Amino acid sequence: MAEGRPVNSYSGENLLFLTDEQLRQGIEAMFFAYRGFTADPDRILAGMAYGRAHHRAVHFINRAPGTTVNNLLNILGVTKQSLNRVLRTLIEDGLVESKVGKADRRERHLFLTDEGKALEQTLSDAQRARMRMAFRDAGPDAVAGFRTVLEAMMDKDMRRAFAQLRGNTT
């Protein structure tokens, strides 16, 4: 890369801080940070017969108890076959309970059993511990910026899902 003026592939932009180099650093930061983000739960899951997909399912069922399969499908952004494989093992192992809907009997509402809650707790404790350290080290202002950028990086649909989940409890 040549020295001199910062390179910006998006000419006409008057925001000088958006050099290609800055953007690439952001990209690499996302890559390395996501590795750290998943490392601790992955380590825990490695021992069991579960993987990251199980973690995600358990997380969001815990987050929105009674959610339907279809809803979960939209949040996770995978096919029903892919989710079903995960869900089936979780139900067989007694971590998740599937209840027929009252209003619409076609729907299945998903809940964590006590055992499922225990696993969720274990996994999210590990993940939260890292997040807490990072947030603490970075400070409240940085955390606000972090959240702002991440939200701007999401697809529109995901931003909606995120906001909806956020509104669930806040």
Next chain:
Amino acid sequence: MAEGRPVNSYSGENLLFLTDEQLRQGIEAMFFAYRGFTADPDRILAGMAYGRAHHRAVHFINRAPGTTVNNLLNILGVTKQSLNRVLRTLIEDGLVESKVGKADRRERHLFLTDEGKALEQTLSDAQRARMRMAFRDAGPDAVAGFRTVLEAMMDKDMRRAFAQLRGNTT
């Protein structure tokens, strides 16, 4: 979740902004944002016989031309067998060139061919476009916070690798 005082599973912490709810929102933000982060290159790669692993390899070879296989292994954090499979197809297809080291002839130094550079450009253009939008929408202060938190979230080794790459050009 009960109402009242914010829950904080890490008692004794005097930083009130680190409630479990805040942490969980951070976790979910990472999940959804990472999906967006990879969506565009994934779409491009879906057509070809390549995947995300090829993207990563091409990215870091472009970032540090002449890097050795071992070095790349450490950055990517996968096994040599896994990387080799990807690297082999890239070399066969003429996107990557592998040169025997001069100082140490056991080492292979990796370079992108023109064709490889073209692919890297295409992929990183797409990814940068999203990053640029997010950065622009969020503003410089938020971007600084974003970077700070991400760096704090990395494993120590990854932070080192990240810093080293950053120092490469900055």
Next chain:
DNA sequence: CAGCATACGTCAGCGTTGTTGACATTCCAA
């Protein structure tokens, strides 16, 4: 009621990408 749509489950097959384990080759360095 008939017909269509929706929600869910499942079977079969496939691709990418990660893993372990084992082994060969090349080559630097003590």
Next chain:
DNA sequence: TTGGAATGTCAACAACGCTGACGTATGCTG
């Protein structure tokens, strides 16, 4: 010269995405 490091490769496997097809139960609508 010999031990070990760096690399490449084969085989087998698991997790987790995908498509396509099909079946069942249920709900809605004309």
